[in-house]
Amino acid sequence: MIASLTALPTVFSIGLQRQFAYRWNYLLRALFSAMPLLVSWVFWGAVFHGKETVGPYTLASLLTYYAVLLVVESVSSPADDDFQISREIREGTLNSILLRPLPYGLYRGTLFLAGRCAYLVAALIPVALCFYLLSQVVSLQLGTLDLARGIPALLGSALLQFSLTLCLSFTSFWLLDISALIFLVYSMEFLAGGHVFPLDLLPPSLFQIAQFLPFAYEYWFPAASLCGYLSHSAWQFGLAMQLGWALVFLILAHLLWKAGLRKYTAAGG
Amino acid sequence: MRPLFHLLRLWLIQLRYAATRELAFRANFFVWIIVELSWFALQLAFVDVVYHHVDSIAGWSRPQMIVLVATNQLIQQIFTAFLMPGLMKLPESVRDGKLDFVLLKPAPPQFLISTSHLEIGPVANALIAALVVGYALQELHVKPDLPSLFLYCLLILAGLLTHYALLLTLVSLTFWIVQAESVLLGYYSIFQVARIPREATTGWFRFIFTFALPLLLVANIPAATLLHGFQPGPLLLFLLTCLTAALFASLFFQLGLRRYQSASS
Numbered sequence: 001m002i003a004s005l006t007a008l009p010t011v012f013s014i015g016l017q018r019q020f021a022y023r024w025n026y027l028l029r030a031l032f033s034a035m036p037l038l039v040s041w042v043f044w045g046a047v048f049h050g051k052e053t054v055g056p057y058t059l060a061s062l063l064t065y066y067a068v069l070l071v072v073e074s075v076s077s078p079a080d081d082d083f084q085i086s087r088e089i090r091e092g093t094l095n096s097i098l099l100r101p102l103p104y105g106l107y108r109g110t111l112f113l114a115g116r117c118a119y120l121v122a123a124l125i126p127v128a129l130c131f132y133l134l135s136q137v138v139s140l141q142l143g144t145l146d147l148a149r150g151i152p153a154l155l156g157s158a159l160l161q162f163s164l165t166l167c168l169s170f171t172s173f174w175l176l177d178i179s180a181l182i183f184l185v186y187s188m189e190f191l192a193g194g195h196v197f198p199l200d201l202l203p204p205s206l207f208q209i210a211q212f213l214p215f216a217y218e219y220w221f222p223a224a225s226l227c228g229y230l231s232h233s234a235w236q237f238g239l240a241m242q243l244g245w246a247l248v249f250l251i252l253a254h255l256l257w258k259a260g261l262r263k264y265t266a267a268g269g
Numbered sequence: 270m271r272p273l274f275h276l277l278r279l280w281l282i283q284l285r286y287a288a289t290r291e292l293a294f295r296a297n298f299f300v301w302i303i304v305e306l307s308w309f310a311l312q313l314a315f316v317d318v319v320y321h322h323v324d325s326i327a328g329w330s331r332p333q334m335i336v337l338v339a340t341n342q343l344i345q346q347i348f349t350a351f352l353m354p355g356l357m358k359l360p361e362s363v364r365d366g367k368l369d370f371v372l373l374k375p376a377p378p379q380f381l382i383s384t385s386h387l388e389i390g391p392v393a394n395a396l397i398a399a400l401v402v403g404y405a406l407q408e409l410h411v412k413p414d415l416p417s418l419f420l421y422c423l424l425i426l427a428g429l430l431t432h433y434a435l436l437l438t439l440v441s442l443t444f445w446i447v448q449a450e451s452v453l454l455g456y457y458s459i460f461q462v463a464r465i466p467r468e469a470t471t472g473w474f475r476f477i478f479t480f481a482l483p484l485l486l487v488a489n490i491p492a493a494t495l496l497h498g499f500q501p502g503p504l505l506l507f508l509l510t511c512l513t514a515a516l517f518a519s520l521f522f523q524l525g526l527r528r529y530q531s532a533s534s
Contacts, residue, residue, distance in 0.1 A: 028446070028455060035458035038474075039465065046327045046469030047319060054322045180300040187307040196315050203321060 004102045008110050011102070015114025029079075030123035033070060034130045040066045041134065055201045061227070064141045065198050067134055069223045074123040076158035076222065078165045079115050081108065085169035086178050095266045104257065105166065112162050141227070149235050150226030156242040157222040160214065163249035170253060173260030194220025200229075214249070217242035279376055280384050287354075287387030301390040305346065309398065312338050312464065327469035333496060334466070335405040339398045340495075341463050341488035344428040346395035348436075352429070354386035356436050357453065360443040366531045379522055383433070406495065413495050420499060424491035427511045431487050434514035435459065437522055444525030463487040483510035 041063060048059040057065070085108065088094040097104060134140060168185060172178050190196050193215035199207055210216050221238045224230050230238065291298065316338055320331040329337065359382055362368040371381050406413065413421070439452035462484040470478070470485060478485040486507040493500065 028442075028452070032455040032458040035455075036461060039461045042470055042474055043326075043465050046466070047323055049327070051323065177297065180297065180304050183304045184307055187304070187311050191311045191314055196311065197318055201318055201322065 004106070007100075007102055008106070011107055011110040012114045015111040016118055018111075018114075027122050027126075030074075030119070030126045033073060033123070034126050037063075037066050037070060037130055037134065041137070056229075057198065057201070060138050061141050061229070062198070063134060063138050065223055065227055065229075067131055067140060068145075068226045069195065069219060070123075070127050070130060072154060072157060072219055072222045072226070074120050074127060075116060075154050076161050076218070078112060078161055079119065081112055081115065081162075082165045082169045082182050083179070085166070086172040089169075089172040089260070089264070090176070092266055094264070098266075105253070108166065109162060112158075112165075116158065144228035145226060146228035147226070149228075149230070150222065152239060153217075153222040153225035153235070153242065156239060156246065157218055160242055160246040160249065161218055163246050163253055164214065164218075166253035167249050167256060170256035170260050173256070173263050189215050189218055192216065193218045194223065198224065200224075211238075211241070214245035217245060276376070276380055279380070283381075283384045284387055287385070288389065291387060291389050298390050301388070302393050305349075305391060305394045306397065309342050309394065309401075312342065313401075327466045329466045329468070330409075332405040332408040333492075336402055336409075336496060337466060337488055337492040338464055339401040339405065340425075340492045341460075343395050343398040343402065344425055344432065344487060344491075345460070346391040346398060347425070348429050348432040350388050350391035350395065352383050352433050353436060354388050355383050356433075356440050358382070358386060359440045360452070363443045363529060368529060369531050372529075378526065379437075379519060383437070402495070409496070411496060413498075417494055417498055420494050420504070421491050424494060424504070424507065427507055428487040428491060430515050431483055431511045432460070434511065434518040435482065435484075437518040441518070441522045441525040444528045460484060460487075463489075479506070480510060483507060483514060486510065 044054075044059060044062055047054060048062075052058065054062070088097065097107060100107070131140070131142075135142075164185070168178065168182055171181060175181070192199075192210050192213050199210050199216055199220045202210060210220075217238065221230075221242060225235055225238065313335065316331065316334050319326065320334070324330070326334065359368075362371070362382075368378075368382075371378050371385075374381060436452075436456050439455055442452060459482070462478050462482075465485065467475070467479075467485045467489040475485065486503070490500075490503050490507045493503065
């Protein structure tokens with residue numbers, strides 16, 4: 001196990017090279033990811049017309065949330081790791097990885113890390129540009145940013161999203177095509193994860209329910225923590241829920257992997 | 270006129286072939302209906318959450334907004350059923366050289382690529398979107414007359430043409446960029462604009478998304494026609510801009526095609 005760890009820097013380097021081979025794809029992705037922010041600015045501008053606040057938000061605090069969400073997405077969202085893993089299982093290229101003296105989860109985790117680093121570099125300029133342009137039209141509340149609470153929540157979100165990705169991908173041992181399942185979970189992440197709107201805009205009873213689901217800790221919790229919108233007790237509760245869900249998915253992924261390998265048939269030369 | 274009939278016949282043959290292929294995976298068909306419905310539910314939930322806090326957005330009430338969102342869904346689902354699947358295969362065909370087989374056939378490549386695949390699930394979702402439009406109109410006590418309904422259908426076609434123009438332009442980037450899978454993300458990101466009421470926009474945003482990329486017209490004009498009746502100015506503007514966009518997209522595709530070098534051995 002310890003010996004296999006020495007291979008991780010090489011895996012990370014290969015992951016980076018693989019990502020930068022398609023740098024245009026990355027740049028396009030980063031550019032397009034700024035589009036929802038533009039739409040939010042226009043749409044919420046109309047919603048706030050003649051109103052100081054909507055729920056607990058002013059226009060400036062809401063747009064700060066959406067801008068910070070861009071950063072959260074860059075750091076913690078897997079790109080196409082789920083489809084890559086699924087392809088490896090389906091097409092049998094998993095064979096060559098199984099032969100290596102490296103735990104698959106660790107191997108995938110290193111590639112995920114490399115992917116996030118590459119994407120962060122590609123997204124840095126477009127995201128910075130978004131912040132600059134938005135700050136020209138709205139006074140973003142960047143003074144309240146809380147890095148001490150935000151960074152742990154951000155890293156927890158990356159761990160949670162990665163563990164959920166592993167669980168979804170490992171269903172490929174049983175299912176021929178998992179894209180429908182992935183898109184179904186995406187839609188839940190968008191709605192119950194606070195991607196489309198901050199969850200505290202929901203009616204109170206629905207907000208309560210959302211706080212017990214894992215999706216809230218993928219986007220809403222890290223973004224709200226970074227923005228400094230959460231009380232200390234709410235942050236502690238959120239972090240505990242986030243890590244708890246990540247642990248649940250990691251255990252589930254481990255069980256799926258074990259069961260899947262028993263079913264897996266390595267065919268072909 | 271004869272070439273047009275020839276293309277129509279070809280399209281019907283392609284449709285029949287694609288439908289047979291689709292029906293081989295019946296479970297997939299139902300699963301995708303659920304997936305697409307969940308995305309539509311997400312949009313409606315967003316409308317509900319916003320109108321939980323306000324009564325009107327840029328003069329649009331909640332049921333009017335539902336007409337707008339459901340009209341957008343209707344157009345998008347028809348597009349996803351008939352034209353999008355073929356276009357989305359283009360980057361892969363360029364990368365692995367399978368485009369050669371399309372170019373060898375005695376029919377326009379753009380036509381063959383656009384109509385080569387079909388998804389049946391979105392047709393069911395388009396019907397559900399139409400039902401939601403009907404429900405919202407009933408809530409508004411609006412009964413559109415026959416000419417308005419006819420115009421609505423015509424404008425749906427114009428909306429489809431706009432979707433087609435944008436996605437064709439985006440996938441044509443594949444002739445310059447090897448891996449252009451991000452175009453799907455780009456397509457969905459840009460088309461979020463279509464769900465905004467046009468009256469909510471001003472300045473350069475309104476100008477760009479009306480004249481350069483007529484996304485603010487795609488669902489707004491059909492929805493406004495249903496809600497308020499025939500408005501000649503916006504209607505003509507929409508028809509003109511969507512035709513221009515389609516023409517530009519087609520030229521861009523032809524330009525890209527000239528760069529194509531087969532990847533096969």
